[in-house]
Amino acid sequence: MNKMTPEIVGGVGDSPRKVETTEKVLGRAKYIDDLYRPNMLHGAILPSPHAHAKIISYSVEAARALPGVKCVITGDDFGDDFMGPFIKDEGAIAKGKVRYIGEPVCAVAATTKKIAKTALGLIEVEYEVLAPVLSMVEAIAGDAPIIHEGLESYTKIFEAVSYDNVMSETTLSEGDVDNAWSDCDLIVENVYETQAQNHMPIETCGALAEEDGNGRIELWSANQSVFRVQANVCETLGLPMSKLRCLTPTIGGGFGNKMEAHVQPIVVKLAMETGLPVKIVLSREEDFEMIRARHPFRIWIKTGVKSDGSFVARDVNILMDGGAFSDDSPGVLGFAVLCSRGPYRIPNMRSFGRVVYTNHLRFAAFRGFGNPQVNFASEAQIDEIANKLGMDPIEIRQKNAIEAGDTWFGGQIIESSGLKECLEKAKLASNWDAKRNNIKSDRNYKRRGLGIAVCGHISGLLGTGAIIRLLEDGTVALNTGATDIGQGSDTVLSQMAAEALKVPLENISLAQPDTDGSPFNWGTTASRVTYTTGRAVVGAAKEVEDQVKKAASQMLECSEDDLELVPGGKVGLKGVPGHEVSFFDISKFTHWGVGGPIVGSHTLVYENPSIDPKRAVASGTPFSNIGAYAFNATVVEVEVDERTGSCEVLEVWSATDVGRAINPALVEGQLEGGFVQGLGYALFEEMIWDNGRLANPNLMDYKVPGSMDVPYDIHSIIVEHPEPDGPFGAKGVGEVCIVAVPGSIANAILHAADVKMRKLPMSSERVFDALRDKEENNAT
Amino acid sequence: MNSKQIISLEVNGDKRDVTVLGTETLLTVLRDQLGLTGTKRGCNQGVCGACTIMVDGFAVRSCLSIAGFFDGANLITVEGLAKNRVLSPVQQAFAEKGAVQCGFCTSGMMLAANALLEKKSNPTIEEIKEGISGNLCRCSGYKKIIDAVQEAARLIEARAGVS
Numbered sequence A: 001m002n003k004m005t006p007e008i009v010g011g012v013g014d015s016p017r018k019v020e021t022t023e024k025v026l027g028r029a030k031y032i033d034d035l036y037r038p039n040m041l042h043g044a045i046l047p048s049p050h051a052h053a054k055i056i057s058y059s060v061e062a063a064r065a066l067p068g069v070k071c072v073i074t075g076d077d078f079g080d081d082f083m084g085p086f087i088k089d090e091g092a093i094a095k096g097k098v099r100y101i102g103e104p105v106c107a108v109a110a111t112t113k114k115i116a117k118t119a120l121g122l123i124e125v126e127y128e129v130l131a132p133v134l135s136m137v138e139a140i141a142g143d144a145p146i147i148h149e150g151l152e153s154y155t156k157i158f159e160a161v162s163y164d165n166v167m168s169e170t171t172l173s174e175g176d177v178d179n180a181w182s183d184c185d186l187i188v189e190n191v192y193e194t195q196a197q198n199h200m201p202i203e204t205c206g207a208l209a210e211e212d213g214n215g216r217i218e219l220w221s222a223n224q225s226v227f228r229v230q231a232n233v234c235e236t237l238g239l240p241m242s243k244l245r246c247l248t249p250t251i252g253g254g255f256g257n258k259m260e261a262h263v264q265p266i267v268v269k270l271a272m273e274t275g276l277p278v279k280i281v282l283s284r285e286e287d288f289e290m291i292r293a294r295h296p297f298r299i300w301i302k303t304g305v306k307s308d309g310s311f312v313a314r315d316v317n318i319l320m321d322g323g324a325f326s327d328d329s330p331g332v333l334g335f336a337v338l339c340s341r342g343p344y345r346i347p348n349m350r351s352f353g354r355v356v357y358t359n360h361l362r363f364a365a366f367r368g369f370g371n372p373q374v375n376f377a378s379e380a381q382i383d384e385i386a387n388k389l390g391m392d393p394i395e396i397r398q399k400n401a402i403e404a405g406d407t408w409f410g411g412q413i414i415e416s417s418g419l420k421e422c423l424e425k426a427k428l429a430s431n432w433d434a435k436r437n438n439i440k441s442d443r444n445y446k447r448r449g450l451g452i453a454v455c456g457h458i459s460g461l462l463g464t465g466a467i468i469r470l471l472e473d474g475t476v477a478l479n480t481g482a483t484d485i486g487q488g489s490d491t492v493l494s495q496m497a498a499e500a501l502k503v504p505l506e507n508i509s510l511a512q513p514d515t516d517g518s519p520f521n522w523g524t525t526a527s528r529v530t531y532t533t534g535r536a537v538v539g540a541a542k543e544v545e546d547q548v549k550k551a552a553s554q555m556l557e558c559s560e561d562d563l564e565l566v567p568g569g570k571v572g573l574k575g576v577p578g579h580e581v582s583f584f585d586i587s588k589f590t591h592w593g594v595g596g597p598i599v600g601s602h603t604l605v606y607e608n609p610s611i612d613p614k615r616a617v618a619s620g621t622p623f624s625n626i627g628a629y630a631f632n633a634t635v636v637e638v639e640v641d642e643r644t645g646s647c648e649v650l651e652v653w654s655a656t657d658v659g660r661a662i663n664p665a666l667v668e669g670q671l672e673g674g675f676v677q678g679l680g681y682a683l684f685e686e687m688i689w690d691n692g693r694l695a696n697p698n699l700m701d702y703k704v705p706g707s708m709d710v711p712y713d714i715h716s717i718i719v720e721h722p723e724p725d726g727p728f729g730a731k732g733v734g735e736v737c738i739v740a741v742p743g744s745i746a747n748a749i750l751h752a753a754d755v756k757m758r759k760l761p762m763s764s765e766r767v768f769d770a771l772r773d774k775e776e777n778n779a780t
Numbered sequence B: 001m002n003s004k005q006i007i008s009l010e011v012n013g014d015k016r017d018v019t020v021l022g023t024e025t026l027l028t029v030l031r032d033q034l035g036l037t038g039t040k041r042g043c044n045q046g047v048c049g050a051c052t053i054m055v056d057g058f059a060v061r062s063c064l065s066i067a068g069f070f071d072g073a074n075l076i077t078v079e080g081l082a083k084n085r086v087l088s089p090v091q092q093a094f095a096e097k098g099a100v101q102c103g104f105c106t107s108g109m110m111l112a113a114n115a116l117l118e119k120k121s122n123p124t125i126e127e128i129k130e131g132i133s134g135n136l137c138r139c140s141g142y143k144k145i146i147d148a149v150q151e152a153a154r155l156i157e158a159r160a161g162v163s
Helices: A019-023 A062-063 A113-122 A179-183 A226-238 A265-273 A284-290 A329-338 A373-389 A393-400 A417-429 A432-437 A489-501 A529-556 A583-592 A663-684 A741-753 A764-779 B026-033 B089-096 B107-119 B125-130 B142-162
Strands: A041-047 A054-058 A071-076 A104-110 A126-129 A164-175 A186-194 A206-211 A217-221 A243-248 A278-281 A297-305 A311-323 A350-357 A445-457 A461-470 A476-479 A509-510 A563-566 A570-573 A580-582 A597-604 A616-619 A627-639 A645-657 A714-719 B006-010 B014-021 B053-054 B058-061 B074-076
Touching: A019 B089, A019 B142, A041 A113, A041 A265, A041 A284, A054 A186, A054 A583, A062 A071, A062 A113, A071 A113, A071 A265, A104 A113, A104 A265, A113 A476, A164 A284, A164 A329, A179 A350, A186 A278, A186 A373, A206 A265, A217 A265, A226 A243, A226 A265, A243 B058, A265 A278, A297 A373, A297 A445, A311 A329, A311 B125, A329 A350, A329 A373, A373 A445, A373 A741, A393 A417, A393 A445, A417 A432, A417 A627, A417 A645, A417 A714, A417 B107, A432 A445, A432 A627, A432 B006, A445 A741, A461 A489, A461 A583, A476 A489, A476 B014, A489 A509, A489 A529, A529 A570, A529 A580, A529 A583, A529 A597, A563 B014, A570 A583, A580 A583, A645 A663, A645 A741, A663 A714, A663 A741, A741 A764, B014 B026, B026 B053, B058 B107, B089 B107, B089 B142, B107 B125, B107 B142, B125 B142
Parallel strands: A041 A278, A217 A243, A311 A350, A476 A509, A645 A714, B006 B074
Antiparallel strands: A041 A104, A054 A126, A071 A104, A164 A350, A164 A616, A186 A297, A206 A217, A206 A278, A297 A311, A445 A627, A461 A476, A461 A597, A563 A570, A570 A580, A627 A645, B006 B014, B053 B058, B053 B074
């Protein structure tokens, strides 16, 4: 947590304010809804009123005739071009049939928002209503209506196991589960259920597109990757990527919902049809109904242990609601399967999962990517096991925790693990031993408990790049294509460049993502930007270092091997202070004299395989190389009200192994924010459907945590076990901080009130019911 | 409700006359007519607080405020907090204490904090929590926002001591 090079202001280990913060506090940062173009039209989207129906015909003449309306488009205006990161099953707009209430059916562009909305009311669509599939259990029933008749013929980018309403099926096993149960002294088997959670960044989804006279399109949108936006729009509209330039304004939060397409393909189509700029920004209600959410899971889990607490075998069966389109679902399932062992050694392991189509909106990536669901099941069950064995929850976790050199489920070698240190530090900081054994509320009808849960989570995945240029005056331009969604990656990547080149942070400029000029970046997702893009930045900086040394060797007439970077943007002779040339002089020399302008670049794809075929048997796995693992131990103190069942989190200790904290204050921001988003997920957030229609698509009825719902005392404990190939040892922190939250709260409730919560959210109603059931059972 | 009306507002110290429809809100007047886009629309329902502005000294949700009722009112938006390119104490504190992540709630949050600090010069953590309870933030855990409001109180006191 110390600064790496004390002389470098804003280098690694320092906590400078984020590079864009001043713009934000001045209210000058421009988000998608703040962008306007001359002669800009406003778009609006007609949502499907049916969960499952055939589209028979459209009647759009009245809408087209409304003064001010410039364009009305329907499914008839689109070809059969599909997008999808894993299974290409989704068009830009419904065509032939609708699959969820809220799915875009038609779109309008008009001179004002009001006219566009009025025009929607004049469109008539004739439907033939089909029987809907309204739950994941219904989806796999023998007589279930089929949601995607063309599933077999869809393009799939991995060896997907898909049939009927089953979008994807994944299996993974190690050891010999069936024969291991006889070695176990205790076997516990439970079912856990989790709910749909809405991402709910305060900024809703939106886009603004404009076609120029040459047929080239510029697209600004709220996104987590301009490159995924480009791919999705081009795939669904049949455009070559060279025709579409995607850019990013400031992003008002994104927790997975802005990674894949939202309204961008529709907005581009409207701009192409009208030849004018078109903007659509969704209302909160539209965003709730139309976009995406966290997958509901049903998890059967059976774990066998020895009486000394060592884990022997586990069998897991996962059923996931994927919603109407595949989106990231096969990836989320694959990762959930991979995480179903948790960060433990369990020699005999089998995990089977299915994600199914239903007539709900798309479920997709959401901070944690399938891990929070399986972690809740695993961590809650481990406390039940510990209780039965009479073991302390931290002791049983320490006994089975994986360490560096162990393998993750599937066979990937763990290069660094601070899990045991996280457990130890969370235990000490929370005063666990004393509190756990003697905890009492000082308030009537309240019971207090202390709970813990732990996790491992990746940082990594897929391709990324960085370009660093030395400007004429020796200051530095960095370009990565990574979208900062508020977490601070622009700052962290700039700090890394500053540290690697030994220049002050203020000498680094950072380009905003632009598909015309930025190197490819898969996206701000999978906790990957610090780790993966950071590696690209360090690689590009190394190239720049080599080039400035080469130029300096000519200027100083010495060997490159005798040169080193000197803090402050200089190259000097090793061991001879003062004998140096500045980046300013070097850049003048290379621009106008010898060698040419200095440009360093580096690209990579995360390389370590997640499955070792010698250890594990796998099928239907969507990722071959997944990422480095970060670790977390979360301890919470919770108070349960016996009269109402409501639970209040009083204090939190979140110990996280981030490899190396590039910016400790921003790490804290993630740990605190991730915890609170997890608290909402654990205790009250839930999207509820009434016969296929979302019953709570607004903030009055869908509650997210406010300041009164969360504790002030969230203690961030930063643990640093450097990842060997991480940039300065860093790993990602964006998701590892949310994963263990539901399990930690469930375990604290178990400790406080002796009730086993196996369904999220653990609302006051559910906890109250559990308390009452316990009382009734005790009475009989 | 479709009748047009001309109203006079004082916005960040400037007199602005605007023509409004019966249903138009202060939020759309600020964003769409005056180009003051620092005030954000998060839910348009009065829940998230991203559209919070100060009206005659009180924190008000501009998305629920029918513009026609505010003829003659004095409005302060995020664009009016800094004076002569110097950040206000609340802005300074939010920037320094890491209270800003995506920034979409920040304008409203700062205006709510401003209103709180005008009433209470040295609020406790509980009072701050209550003061910002109508403003949702989805990125932070509120802790750094609370720290920022306390820091803003200190800065206000320090600046008053200097002048």
